[in-house]
Ligand code: NAD
Ligand code: IPM
């Protein structure tokens with residue numbers, strides 16, 4: 001099986017290197033790898049953040065392991081050439097509409113959570129984030145008002161088929177867990193969200209065993225820090241899911257801990273940590289690679305049919321943490337390499 005490795009920018013290459021070491025240890029020659037440039041690195045090398053060869057590799061591979069994109073030296077470029085367009089382009093081109101972002105607290109990290117340990121201990125949820133629609137992909141631009149003032153706009157929209165297919169993923173995910181689904185929207189203000197809520201209710205008829213609740217996104221942000229244990233599965237749109245998952249990561253200890261899977265209708269997947277390129281710590285050996293290592297485990301489970309290997313990696317991460325492995329974001333001083341060493345030793 002062929003894995004496309006897209007390390008990207010900033011800490012992306014640093015964390016992907018550690019995931020590769022772990023995959024080599026667990027899967028040996030069963031997997032082969034091809035690496036391609038993406039993001040700012042690809043822009044500097046080729047003039048485009050998502051070169052055709054990179055997209056072709058992602059399409060040809062059995063799965064994609066992605067680091068992160070984002071480069072402050074590219075922030076002034078026109079939007080189509082910015083590094084972030086690479087990940088948005090991959091999500092769209094591969095039809096990766098379902099983004100699973102599991103957030104659970106490894107018990108060893110209860111003291112690293114931004115929440116009190118007794119509240120944090122209960123965290124075990126999956127955020128199911130829609131990834132192909134919403135304000136991310138609507139018409140956008142900059143124009144002048146009638147009085148000549150600059151006006152930026154981004155159109156938020158969802159059609160009912162887009163909502164229904166992510167709702168099904170939410171319900172199916174809940175069926176495999178504690179059968180509680182919380183749909184997060186802003187239906188008190190947004191038409192997009194009213195449709196979202198109506199369609200989620202329609203789809204719920206097919207899942208009588210799942211307890212469905214609806215919550216406004218502002219309340220959800222509050223409940224995530226007040227009582228995160230109340231959530232089992234959250235299903236929400238692209239923008240709300242982006243924001244809530246960064247928040248959930250700190251409740252679970254660190255942004256450097258949360259993996260993700262982005263899946264399409266045929267089960268093809270791209271796997272990446274939820275964090276970005278972290279320019280503030282890039283090149284310093286300070287990045288926590290565990291989110292990427294856990295993303296590799298998700299890849300083995302969801303795309304490569306190797307659930308036992310996925311379990312082995314997740315168990316090794318827990319064991320490494322129990323043994324005291326701590327990068328700076330977790331209150332320690334271990335380097336990115338040393339964190340990888342700790343997981344390998346636990347394996
Ligand atoms: P970020 O996630 O890169 O960093 C936020 C903070 O968290 C920083 O202080 C960073 O040092 C820290 N952090 C992130 N990952 C860490 C890790 N593994 N270990 C330790 N600390 C970690 O978010 P940002 O600073 O808002 O964005 C930086 C760039 O990354 C931007 O260009 C942004 O667009 C991009 N970005 C890309 C992705 C992606 O590729 N999917 C995701 C988010 C942000
Ligand atoms: C993420 C990131 C991306 C997003 C950006 C870089 C386009 O924040 O993967 O969470 O907003 O989806």
Ligand code: MN
Nearest residue numbers: 242243246274
């Ligand atoms: Mn994000």
